[in-house]
Amino acid sequence: MLVGLGNPGPKYERTRHNVGFRVAEEAARRLGADLDQTKFGALCGVAKKDRIALVLPQTYMNVSGESVGAAARFWKVDPASIVVAHDEIDLEFDRIQVKVGGGVAGHNGLKSLQQHLGTTDFVRVRIGVGRPPAGWEGADWVLAKFTPAEEHTLRDVIGEGAQAAIDALVEGPAAAMNRWNKKKSTVDSRQSTGKTE
Numbered sequence: 162m163l164v165g166l167g168n169p170g171p172k173y174e175r176t177r178h179n180v181g182f183r184v185a186e187e188a189a190r191r192l193g194a195d196l197d198q199t200k201f202g203a204l205c206g207v208a209k210k211d212r213i214a215l216v217l218p219q220t221y222m223n224v225s226g227e228s229v230g231a232a233a234r235f236w237k238v239d240p241a242s243i244v245v246a247h248d249e250i251d252l253e254f255d256r257i258q259v260k261v262g263g264g265v266a267g268h269n270g271l272k273s274l275q276q277h278l279g280t281t282d283f284v285r286v287r288i289g290v291g292r293p294p295a296g297w298e299g300a301d302w303v304l305a306k307f308t309p310a311e312e313h314t315l316r317d318v319i320g321e322g323a324q325a326a327i328d329a330l331v332e333g334p335a336a337a338m339n340r341w342n343k344k345k346s347t348v349d350s351r352q353s354t355g356k357t358e
Contacts, residue, residue: 252289
C-alpha cells in the first residue's frame with residue numbers, strides 16, 4: 162500500500178507539507194490507478210496489475226493515521242508492506258531518501274501513523290523540503306507554498322519520488338534504497354574528489 166501524506170483542500174495544495182500527496186498522485190498515474198474511491202476518510206485507488214492500494218488521507222495531517230489504519234485493516238496489509246511518501250525538513254530541498262522505520266522527528270503525520278499502526282516499521286520515501294530559514298517556525302515553513310523556482314525543480318523531484326515509491330513496493334525497500342539514496346550523493350562525491358568513474 163502506498164500512502165501520500167498531506168492536508169486536504171485548495172488552501173494547502175502547493176505547500177511543502179503536501180508534497181507526499183503529489184508523489185502518490187504521480188505514482189498512481191504511472192501505475193494506471195484511478196484515485197476515484199472515497200473511503201476510510203481518504204481518496205483511494207488500486208493498481209490492479211501490481212496489486213497496490215493507494216491512499217491519500219483527507220483528514221488533516223495530524224490524524225491521517227486513522228485513514229491509513231482503517232485501510233490497512235481492510236486490505237490486510239502488514240505495516241512493513243506500507244510505503245509512505247512525506248515531506249522531510251531534515252533533507253535539503255530536492256533530495257529523496259528511502260528509509261525503513263525509525264523515529265517520527267516531530268512529523269505529525271508519521272506520529273499519527275505510528276499511533277494507528279502500532280509501529281514505525283513502515284517504509285518512508287522522504288522528500289526533502291529543506292530546513293526553515295532563520296526566523297521561521299517549522300510549522301509555518303511546511304505550510305508555506307514552494308517558490309516558483311522550487312516548483313520548476315519539483316516536477317523532476319515528484320517524478321523521482323513516485324518512482325522510488327514504486328520501486329520500494331515492487332522490488333522491495335533494499336533495492337529502492339540502493340538506487341535512490343546514492344543517486345545525488347554519488348554525484349556530490351565525484352565533484353568533491355575530482356574523481357570520475
